[in-house]
Amino acid sequence: MDEEEKREFEQRYSRRQLGSNVDRYVEPEPELDSEGEEVVEPEVDISSLLERQRLSPGPSVVSPASDEDDDVDKSLAHIGGEGRVLAQSKKGRVQQIEWDAELEELSREKAAAEATRDLKARFRAQTARQRGRGTVRGGSHSGRGAKHLGSYAEAPPLPTDAPKPEKNEKEDMQDYLDDLLG
Structure with missing residues (x-):
């Protein structure tokens, strides 16, 4: 490069x-x-090019029925779909479901399963808390366990289907005293 080209290049x-x-x-x-x-x-006139494309015997642009998805451009659907059938999307279609006895039964089963799951989760959380406290094992009430003994409440008795036998007044008082001392 001569000096003039070099100067022009640098500039x-x-x-x-x-x-x-x-x-x-x-x-x-x-x-x-x-x-x-x-x-x-000058502006390029492409009208002759467009006219030739319209008259060419190549694949024509097929506009499929647009009753399903108006927001999908299907003008290029003919490209690459020679051996395949295009899967029609069911997205966005609204279907009405009839509520019958079978669905009602499924709904009840689902509610029962969710209730069981919630109950189990509560019991797991409760046992995890109790494990963290350090329960007293055995008959001895000495050491650390004696401090925590008063903080535990006895669980209420589980309901049973069999009726409880009637206790006489003496047994009732004995149970009361056992609860007070126990």
């Missing part, structure tokens, strides 16, 4: 010397022809 690819931010927004002056008018690139 073209060197950093711009901007005085202020305003220089960034200066628009270059338009080129003028011999008559003093702006030189404008």
Whole structure:
């Protein structure tokens, strides 16, 4: 490269010397022809190209029935689908379900399963808390276990289907005293 080309190259690819931010927004002056008018690139006429495409014997654009998904562009559905059947999407379709005895039974089973799951979760949480406290084992009430003994409450008796036998007044009082002392 001679000196002139080198200078031109450096000028073209060197950093711009901007005085202020305003220089960034200066628009270059338009080129003028011999008559003093702006030189404008002629617009390309593509109507003949479009007409040839319409008349070509290639695959035509098939617009499928748009009753399912109006927001899906299916204008290119013919490309690459030679041996395959396009799977129709069922997304967005509204279906009415009839409520019958079978569905009612399934609903009851689901509710029972959820209730059982919740109950088991509560029992697991309760036993985990009790394990963290350090329960007293055996008959001895000495040491650490004696401090925590008063903080435990006895669980209420489970309901049973069999009726409880009637206790006489003496047994009833004996149970009461056992509870007080126990």
